[in-house]
Amino acid sequence: MAKLLDLQEWAALVYSQPPSLSTLRRWAREGRIYPCPELHGKKYQLVADAIYVDPRKSKMVRKTTSVSPPKKGSLVEKLKHVEQAGPLQR
Template identity: 60%
Template sequence: MAKLLNLQEWANSIYSTPPSLSTLRRWVREGRIYPAPELHGKEYKLMPDSIYVDPSKKNLRLKPKHRKLPATGTLLERLRHDEKASTLRR
């Protein structure tokens, strides 16, 4: 298991000019550091390989490569071809 670092040690290892401790604490509260640091007493401890995640970036989620179409066709295809939809069970 890797040795846990506090916020200041982590920032010194990642950034040439690290942000202030208050900024680092705000990032933790806002969930901008992954994996999330743990509070040990009065200070946060995190893994050395933790990264900063910018929440304003849209491509954080993995996109599926290919979605399989339903066997009966999509709703738009059924409407175009005037096919009846199967009845709903209640």
């Protein structure tokens, strides 16, 4: 298991000028750090490779190139296209 760091140790590793402890605690409460820090007593503990997640960015997934189905053609051609595309990802 990886060694857990407290918020100030983590911020010192990630930022050249770390935010204040109250800001780090607010980020932990609001879920802005992934993976989510764990509260051990009165201190938040988290793994060293945790990242800050910007809440204004609604989608944090990597964009993939999607192929749109053909607009014209028979039903059989459209079904073949769906089979080649693979399973749907939601």
